Amino acid sequence: MNRQDAVDRPDASRYEGHDLSRAGRADGGRPALGEGWERLDRRTVGAGLSYVIGPAIPAVAVVAIAGPSLRTVVPLLTLLAVLVGAGVLVSIRYATTRYRIAGDRFELRSGLLFRRHRSIPRDRVRAVDLTAGPAHRLLGLAVVRVDAGEQQAGLRLDALASARAERLRALLLDKRGTAPPESTLATWRPGWIGFALLSSWTPLIGLAPFGAFFRVLEIFGVEPGEVGFLRDLWGEATASPVLVAVLAVLAVAVIGLAGAVGLYVEVWWRFSLSREPDGTYRVRRGLISTRSLSLEEARLRGLEMAEPVPLRWGGGARLRALVAGVDPDDDEERTSATLLPPAPRVTALRVAAQVLGGPALTVSLRPHPRAALRLRLFRAVWPLALVTPPLAWLGVWLSWIPDAVWVIAPASLLVTLPLAVDAYRSLGHGLAGPYLVTRHGAARRRTVALRKDGVIGWVVGRSPTQRRRGLMTLTAATAAGAHRVKDVGVGEGVGFAEEAVPGLLAPFLVSNSPSASVSR
Numbered sequence: 001m002n003r004q005d006a007v008d009r010p011d012a013s014r015y016e017g018h019d020l021s022r023a024g025r026a027d028g029g030r031p032a033l034g035e036g037w038e039r040l041d042r043r044t045v046g047a048g049l050s051y052v053i054g055p056a057i058p059a060v061a062v063v064a065i066a067g068p069s070l071r072t073v074v075p076l077l078t079l080l081a082v083l084v085g086a087g088v089l090v091s092i093r094y095a096t097t098r099y100r101i102a103g104d105r106f107e108l109r110s111g112l113l114f115r116r117h118r119s120i121p122r123d124r125v126r127a128v129d130l131t132a133g134p135a136h137r138l139l140g141l142a143v144v145r146v147d148a149g150e151q152q153a154g155l156r157l158d159a160l161a162s163a164r165a166e167r168l169r170a171l172l173l174d175k176r177g178t179a180p181p182e183s184t185l186a187t188w189r190p191g192w193i194g195f196a197l198l199s200s201w202t203p204l205i206g207l208a209p210f211g212a213f214f215r216v217l218e219i220f221g222v223e224p225g226e227v228g229f230l231r232d233l234w235g236e237a238t239a240s241p242v243l244v245a246v247l248a249v250l251a252v253a254v255i256g257l258a259g260a261v262g263l264y265v266e267v268w269w270r271f272s273l274s275r276e277p278d279g280t281y282r283v284r285r286g287l288i289s290t291r292s293l294s295l296e297e298a299r300l301r302g303l304e305m306a307e308p309v310p311l312r313w314g315g316g317a318r319l320r321a322l323v324a325g326v327d328p329d330d331d332e333e334r335t336s337a338t339l340l341p342p343a344p345r346v347t348a349l350r351v352a353a354q355v356l357g358g359p360a361l362t363v364s365l366r367p368h369p370r371a372a373l374r375l376r377l378f379r380a381v382w383p384l385a386l387v388t389p390p391l392a393w394l395g396v397w398l399s400w401i402p403d404a405v406w407v408i409a410p411a412s413l414l415v416t417l418p419l420a421v422d423a424y425r426s427l428g429h430g431l432a433g434p435y436l437v438t439r440h441g442a443a444r445r446r447t448v449a450l451r452k453d454g455v456i457g458w459v460v461g462r463s464p465t466q467r468r469r470g471l472m473t474l475t476a477a478t479a480a481g482a483h484r485v486k487d488v489g490v491g492e493g494v495g496f497a498e499e500a501v502p503g504l505l506a507p508f509l510v511s512n513s514p515s516a517s518v519s520r
Contacts, residue, residue: 037098037109043139044159048090050135099157101171106146108155118155120148126325127280127294128169132162134288144168147294173280173294182282186340186351188271195342196264197257198310205263206256268341273351281321281355283339295337299324301480302435302450303339303352305361309443317348321355322450324479352449360435360449365428366496371469372487373424378465380416384409419443429485429496436476436500440486454478455501460493460508476500 098109107119127147136142141159148154160168199205269287276282279297284290302322311317319340340351353359392406423442430437432449439447459475459482466472466487474485474493485493497505 037100040094040097040157041141041159041161041164042094043141043161044094045087045091046139047133047135047141047159048094049087050133093158097157099155101168106155106172108157120146120155122172122174124148125172126296126299128172129294130162130165130169130290130292132286132290137288137290142166146172169292169294173278182274182276184272184274185281185354186271186273186343186347188268188285188341189343192268192341192343193261193264195311195314195316196261198308198314198316198342199260199264200308200310202256202260203252204256205259206252206254208259209255210252264341271341273339275354281339285341295321295323295339300355300451301454301478302448303356303361304449305348305352305447307345307445307447311342312445315345316342317345318342319348319351322448322478322480322483324454356435356449358433360432360437361447363430363432363437365430365437365439366492368424368427368429368487369471369489369492371471371489372427373421375465375469375471375487376420376423377417380420381413384412384416427486427488429488431500436496438476438483438485440484448483450476450478450480450483452500454480455504458497458501458505462490 092112093110096110096112096115100107101122104122105119106122106125107117109115109117125146125148129145129147131143131145132141133143136159140162142162142165143159144157144165146155146157157165157168159165266287266289268285271283271285274282274284281295281297281300283293283295285293300321301324304320304322305317306320307317317340318338321337321339323337339355340348349359349361352361388406388409391409394401395403395405419442423440426439426441426445428437428439431452434452435449436452436455437447437449439445455476455478457477459477461473461475462471470490471487472490472493474488474497476483476485485496488496494505494509
């Protein structure tokens, strides 16, 4: 067998006499953490079998509706075989996974054919997140995710008893109960449910069940016309298309609104944001699946307040932490950086002020030049002007297309022009103590407060249209992603960069002209 070590394996003998939590027993006579190698909870196998039952239900439902036949039963049996194989893999993971806290290191062994031994120093542990889905909660289990602050350095234990998972988290973060209690920054309010109705995802949520149903039919090779109620529905649609269209829109709207509320409640039920004595921010949330997420203050580079149009009209906003080392393509990491769900804007500003140490997000921002407005108006008009002649041509030459179809393009200006003006009004940048602040966006307005000492570089971008108008986009590169100051004047942008982080942009400037410009 091969052995892969993520970090050089420490000599176990050097930790003799130095294990943590030797006093007492836990979990029904099991040794306390730190007394040698530990196994996952045996109920992990039961939780793994839940992955077999869940996906099999819609497959069985399709077979029941369409009727058993060779082309439906064979895919069903294949699916069940794959899912049973997944259950076997869960059993193997339970049998081969071991973990322990040995002195100042946390170690994990796993694998059957290919053994893997990973070890990370405890002082590099940045966060320990606990997650419990429906099956895990039913069995009293939790999934532990240990984040060491580096890509591919995290460890995952699926699963431990809930009490044991909390104990492991306390040991890894060195919380021994002697510090003062944590302080609560925000807690969930039932009135926040109303903001779920303002979600921009509502139409997609309403369409999702229909898309999933037809996708399952396609997988099993069943034509929609072969399903009785779908055939009857199509007959009614051809008889009275307007009525059916209205009912379809109402059905999508009702399902979308109900789904948005249900999703909001499931994800954010009993939400709380607290700050622990060591500076770690902890988020607890969830109804069916519960999560406990940690964010180390040392990794915090700033905050982002997002205000999509529907949420902004309702006076709401959501808050996300800008965290060093978070992979933007990792949904789990990105979700763990959310400090506040859709909530009243005043609550978001209050929480932001507590986290940032001041009202950085409410500082007065410098407006951008009028050339930025003209650029946005140009961008709102030219695509519509480009598509109007082809639409008019289609209306003339194709009989099944209405002659007035070209009117759609100029009519769209009623939407694009106000959005362009709103996008310009949203532009702004400024400084607030240790933070630089930037704001942009119309459909989704974003206000970012970024630590100046977290900026590691500047990127200057100028498109041809920006060059003609004396504008540029200034991008601050940080370990927590890139954040832009859009469509700012060249001189003002360069001055802002130099004021925010003195000397960082200076080597790339030329000063042999009346006003400094960006060297190309």
